[in-house]
Structure formats: C-alpha cells, structure tokens
Amino acid sequence: MGGVPGAACATGGDGDMARVKKCRGMKWLSVAMVVTGCAALSSTAPPPEALQPIAEVRATMKQATNGVEPPQVLVQEIPGAGMYEIRNGVPVIYIHPWVLRNPLALRIVLAHEFSHWGHGHDWRCQGRIHECEHEANVSAVWVIQRTWPRLDGIYLLCTWIKGTAQGAQANSMGHNSQWEYEQFRAQFQLGENCKR
Numbered sequence: 634m635g636g637v638p639g640a641a642c643a644t645g646g647d648g649d650m651a652r653v654k655k656c657r658g659m660k661w662l663s664v665a666m667v668v669t670g671c672a673a674l675s676s677t678a679p680p681p682e683a684l685q686p687i688a689e690v691r692a693t694m695k696q697a698t699n700g701v702e703p704p705q706v707l708v709q710e711i712p713g714a715g716m717y718e719i720r721n722g723v724p725v726i727y728i729h730p731w732v733l734r735n736p737l738a739l740r741i742v743l744a745h746e747f748s749h750w751g752h753g754h755d756w757r758c759q760g761r762i763h764e765c766e767h768e769a770n771v772s773a774v775w776v777i778q779r780t781w782p783r784l785d786g787i788y789l790l791c792t793w794i795k796g797t798a799q800g801a802q803a804n805s806m807g808h809n810s811q812w813e814y815e816q817f818r819a820q821f822q823l824g825e826n827c828k829r
C-alpha cells in the first residue's frame with residue numbers, strides 16, 4: 634500500500650451467483666477522479682446482517698498479518714460489486730448494496746477485496762493489473778478456506794470468475810476476465826465449467 638490513489642474495482646449486477654458479474658481489476662484513478670468519482674458518493678456503514686461476515690474475514694486477515702488492522706468496509710453504490718481503494722493513504726473496501734442481499738456473493742467479494750489488501754496491491758500493480766487480479770482471486774480461496782471452511786472456495790471463485798468472463802463487462806476497465814478464468818482453472822487444475 635502506498636499514498637498513490639488506486640482502486641480495485643469490481644462491477645456486478647443484481648441476481649444469483651450464476652448471473653453475478655464482476656470486473657475484478659485494478660482501476661487506477663487520478664486524485665481528481667477519486668474526488669469526483671466513487672468517493673463523491675455517500676458511503677454508509679454496513680447493515681447488521683453484513684457485520685458478522687465482515688468481522689469474520691477481518692479477524693482472519695488480522696491474524697494473517699500478525700495484527701495489522703484490516704481496512705474498514707463501507708457500503709456504497711459503486712459501479713461494481715466491490716472495490717478496494719487506497720484513499721488518502723488509507724485502504725478502504727467498498728461493497729455495493731446488492732451484494733449484501735447475496736450471502737455467497739458477499740463472502741466472495743470480501744475475500745477478493747481483502748486479498749488485494751493482504752497483497753499490498755497499490756501502484757505496484759500498474760502494468761500488471763491482470764496478474765494482481767489473479768493473485769487476489771487465488772488468495773481469496775485461501776481467505777474463504779480460512780474464514781468459512783464449510784464453503785468450497787475454489788468452486789465459488791471459479792464460478793464467479795466464469796460468470797464475469799461471460800458478462801458484458803468481461804473486458805471493461807482494462808480487464809481480461811477470460812484470461813483470469815483460464816489462469817484460475819490452471820492454478821487449481823480445474824476442467825471446463827470449474828469441474829475438478
């Protein structure tokens with residue numbers, strides 16, 4: 634992390650897991666864009682039903698970083714499902730309100746965005762945006778396995794990425810979701826449709 638403003642944006646729509654679309658990517662913004670873009674929207678604290686999963690994932694990340702305080706999570710109508718941003722030097726995670734209505738999507742998005750933080754993704758991702766997204770995808774599996782061991786993190790992430798790759802925004806904001814899907818499947822040796 635550093636002082637350079639950066640955001641890992643995820644775009645998503647309403648609906649169930651199969652329809653979930655997400656652009657998991659680094660979106661590098663100028664200071665002016667941060668001020669006039671996402672950050673200009675009003676953010677609110679997460680509702681009670683989201684507090685427990687957020688607390689659970691923060692506890693995992695805090696343990697993994699030997700006590701470093703993980704970012705706060707705010708709810709905001711961002712252009713996607715989730716977003717990680719370093720704002721004035723402070724890392725913040727945003728979640729779109731629709732994600733809160735889908736418990737699985739919430740956990741996937743939290744795991745992915747907290748992974749960006751865990752990796753210290755910031756300006757160093759410039760020029761290797763796709764690789765940083767892949768890192769966050771892979772680490773999100775670890776986060777899910779550590780935080781919610783009853784969930785199948787590999788399958789959840791794979792189907793999430795696949796849904797993104799099939800979505801209208803698969804290549805938006807400089808992303809290449811099909812590449813990420815193939816990378817993810819290769820990483821975990823998955824067949825077509827995320828089958829083991």
Ligand SMILES: [Zn+2]
Nearest residue numbers: 641657658769
């Ligand atoms: Zn991302």
